[in-house]
Amino acid sequence: xxxxxxxxxxxxxxxxxxxxxxxxxxxxxxxxxxxxxxxxxxxxxxxxxxxxxxxxxxxxxxxxxxxxxxxxxxxxxxxxxxxxxxxxxxxxxxxxxxxxxxxxxxxxxxx
Numbered sequence: 469x470x471x472x473x474x475x476x477x478x479x480x481x482x483x484x485x486x487x488x489x490x491x492x493x494x495x496x497x498x499x500x501x502x503x504x505x506x507x508x509x510x511x512x513x514x515x516x517x518x519x520x521x522x523x524x525x526x527x528x529x530x531x532x533x534x535x536x537x538x539x540x541x542x543x544x545x546x547x548x549x550x551x552x553x554x555x556x557x558x559x560x561x562x563x564x565x566x567x568x569x570x571x572x573x574x575x576x577x578x579x
Contacts, residue, residue: 502516502555502558502559502562503555504518504519504551504552504555504556505517505518505519505525505555505556505559506519512524515570516559516563516566518548518552518555518556519552520547521545521547521548521552523545523547523548524570525556525559525560525567525570526560526567526570526571526574528541528553528556528557528560529556529557529560529567529571530571530574532557538550538553541553
């Protein structure tokens, strides 16, 4: 939060062009953000999860691969919303290698 306060204090000193540049950098940085998906250290090993839950994205992706329908996932996980599944699947597509590794690691641990 200290950095955010520093930025807030510095903002009035910036020119309009500098503010526009800062905004462009911020938008570019957020381009890889997935609403509704977060990695929180100490929660589910820091793996990406659906917000408000402890449901890792890889669990939903593996269930989808195994043929579980979205309706069944929503029934099995009552805290999930349809938009959560959309966000989780988008994250999985964009981070396929990461999700593949998490699925592999989980299967190896179960053996």
